Amino acid sequence: MNNSHPRYVTRSAVEGLVEKMKLPAPGEFTQDWEYEVADSTRIGEFLHAYENMDLNLEEKFALMIIIVESYNDAILGNKVEENMAELIKYHLIRDINIHINTIYYWAKLDEDDIENVFAITPFMRELAAIDKKM
Template sequence: MGNYPKYVTREAIESLVDKLSLPKPGPFTQDWEYEVSDETRINEFLSSYENLSMNEEEKFALMIVIIGSLNDAIEKGDVDASILSKTKELLLNEISIHKNTLIYWSLESEDLEDCFAITPFIRCVKEMI
């Protein structure tokens, strides 16, 4: 397996806080990338991913925010097919950054009943690599 990003760095968090006006992590924050997920901002996050100048660590962190936001939207039954299509395109175009993210969200050995709402989508994307 290659050298794919495995965790969200403090530098990536600080940069995304500035670039996207996201909440700063508190002193006891452990899962900032999930805490700032916001299904109302998915289009903005996708546009930022495509259009802002970001390094791999920032893209890695932002994609986790996007997937967390999409997971929330799917749970509420409120996700547009074009958003899923764009997310799939971004994941596949930069799989070298997002492989570990796909592995995490796919929960390969679990029954779908025990998985995230977005797991079927992630498994579908993962089958394409």
């Protein structure tokens, strides 16, 4: 994949993560697999995989979406672990060339009403602001 700014989760990324991480395979009519397999109780495991597994660019992109969705769910459930935000932030910034579209999607910069955004949006807006300074 030559595009360093992925926009979509590819079938090969899903297949790779299913195999490498033993995640559930998508069903026949699954459209948003990366959101369906998110799990706020597994953020640490997902981060460990991101840091330690041999993942290609597409797999890193897909896994980070799973991590971000899982963290969003953790925020909603008041189950945020102390160091998770810093680890997620570190990886998003370190690999910003892969995750810039993910950052801007969740940052919802075009929405002024805080009631119409994700729980993780303030966190992602901070990262979008860092990107603009780079």
